[in-house]
Amino acid sequence: MESNPTDVCYESDHTAESEFNVINYFNDDDSNLFFHRVDSDQIIYQPRQKKAKLFGQYIMGDILGEGSYGKVKECLDSKTLCRRAVKILKKKKLRKIPNGEANVKREIGLLRHLNHQNVIRLYDVLHNEEKQKMYLVVEYCVGGLQDMLDYAPGKKFPIWQAHDYFHQLLRGLEYLHSQSIVHKDIKPGNLLIATNEVVKITDLGVAEVLDIYMTSDICRTSQGSPAFQPPEIANGDEEFSGFKVDIWSSGVTLYNFTTGKYPFEGDNIFRLFENIASGEYTIPNELDSSLAELLRHLLEYNPANRPTIKEIREYSWMRRKHPQNTERVPSPPANDMLDAHHRMSVLPYLEDLHRVESTDDGPSDDDKTSKHHQLAPPSPSVAKKQAVQKSKKSTCRQS
Numbered sequence: 406m407e408s409n410p411t412d413v414c415y416e417s418d419h420t421a422e423s424e425f426n427v428i429n430y431f432n433d434d435d436s437n438l439f440f441h442r443v444d445s446d447q448i449i450y451q452p453r454q455k456k457a458k459l460f461g462q463y464i465m466g467d468i469l470g471e472g473s474y475g476k477v478k479e480c481l482d483s484k485t486l487c488r489r490a491v492k493i494l495k496k497k498k499l500r501k502i503p504n505g506e507a508n509v510k511r512e513i514g515l516l517r518h519l520n521h522q523n524v525i526r527l528y529d530v531l532h533n534e535e536k537q538k539m540y541l542v543v544e545y546c547v548g549g550l551q552d553m554l555d556y557a558p559g560k561k562f563p564i565w566q567a568h569d570y571f572h573q574l575l576r577g578l579e580y581l582h583s584q585s586i587v588h589k590d591i592k593p594g595n596l597l598i599a600t601n602e603v604v605k606i607t608d609l610g611v612a613e614v615l616d617i618y619m620t621s622d623i624c625r626t627s628q629g630s631p632a633f634q635p636p637e638i639a640n641g642d643e644e645f646s647g648f649k650v651d652i653w654s655s656g657v658t659l660y661n662f663t664t665g666k667y668p669f670e671g672d673n674i675f676r677l678f679e680n681i682a683s684g685e686y687t688i689p690n691e692l693d694s695s696l697a698e699l700l701r702h703l704l705e706y707n708p709a710n711r712p713t714i715k716e717i718r719e720y721s722w723m724r725r726k727h728p729q730n731t732e733r734v735p736s737p738p739a740n741d742m743l744d745a746h747h748r749m750s751v752l753p754y755l756e757d758l759h760r761v762e763s764t765d766d767g768p769s770d771d772d773k774t775s776k777h778h779q780l781a782p783p784s785p786s787v788a789k790k791q792a793v794q795k796s797k798k799s800t801c802r803q804s
């Protein structure tokens with residue numbers, strides 16, 4: 406077969422063409438062909454433009470985490486410019502989880518009425534019937550205490566840090582109890598940390614509201630995490646004091662904060678409940694005797710002997726100021742270890758939303774029809790530019 410220069414060149418650069426978009430210049434008679442070779446070091450990779458997504462007045466950011474009910478994303482409230490988190494719940498998924506829908510309904514019903522510094526705030530609930538999704542807009546937190554423990558040396562907090570967090574847990578719990586609510590699932594995994602080290606009790610999905618006309622805190626059901634359940638639940642008692650369940654779980658939580666371990670363990674839930682029901686556990690010798698004394702009382706077998714929150718505050722370990730002689734365990738970095746400062750992930754999406762493609766002569770055709778403009782709130786472009794600058798500058802108000 407007769408070959409011409411074109412064939413030869415084409416074959417030799419075939420891979421380059423398919424991978425790097427080689428540009429061919431042909432002249433009319435096809436006799437002068439240039440292959441513009443591009444080496445890999447000449448290629449400029451640009452990060453993929455983040456496409457803005459809005460729902461209601463909220464602009465979505467990156468994923469913060471994922472639970473059994475769905476994803477949690479960061480978002481920005483465009484009205485208040487406050488940083489928030491949004492739990493995205495797929496209704497289909499909820500129906501598949503035992504008590505899923507009921508738990509979410511209960512949590513929403515409860516959170517709507519609660520307002521305390523140490524309990525997560527619910528700001529908004531939105532539905533998308535078409536997508537069968539539900540959006541719960543809550544306070545933004547930088548992480549969870551369980552994630553912090555997982556990263557911490559020995560999987561525990563320094564005593565002074567554990568002391569601070571436990572104090573805050575008691576404050577939040579005291580508020581819930583004052584509202585006749587038994588949380589029933591207190592554990593590090595349900596304690597988030599906001600900016601300024603403020604602990605937030607979250608996940609009220611299995612909480613119970615006591616009848617306000619009842620004088621006791623008797624409960625009959627429990628769905629909490631097994632390792633944090635008290636002997637009366639492990640034994641299958643039909644009735645038990647709800648508040649004392651929360652005191653026991655707080656005791657297991659404090660034990661975990663300060664030792665990195667659990668008082669009761671088991672290969673499976675049956676073994677675990679057997680161990681809890683036996684009431685036998687040890688407190689590591691290295692713990693201060695005043696802390697050991699508090700833990701023993703929190704983990705009293707008989708719920709009636711467990712202290713109330715008011716009484717807990719009187720223990721010498723609680724009243725003491727603990728020296729900050731060890732470094733604080735930080736909240737784990739966001740975005741797979743990349744961002745230790747938890748920068749706001751909504752910004753790149755905001756930039757996409759407010760990208761100005763117009764010239765001085767007015768908006769370009771692209772601008773007039775772009776999706777960004779359909780999505781953006783109807784405000785003049787100047788105001789948009791200002792909003793971007795403002796949101797870049799401001800560290801968002803936290804309430």
Ligand SMILES: Nc1ncnc2c1ncn2[C@@H]1O[C@H](COP(=O)(O)OP(=O)(O)OP(=O)(O)O)[C@@H](O)[C@H]1O
Binds near residue numbers: 472473544547597
């Ligand atoms: N308000 C929030 N601010 C920041 N991150 C959050 C917030 N709420 C949850 N997250 C992150 O999202 C993850 C999933 O949270 P979610 O409450 O849906 O599930 P979970 O409590 O971890 O698990 P499950 O509900 O399955 O027991 C959390 O582990 C946390 O990392």
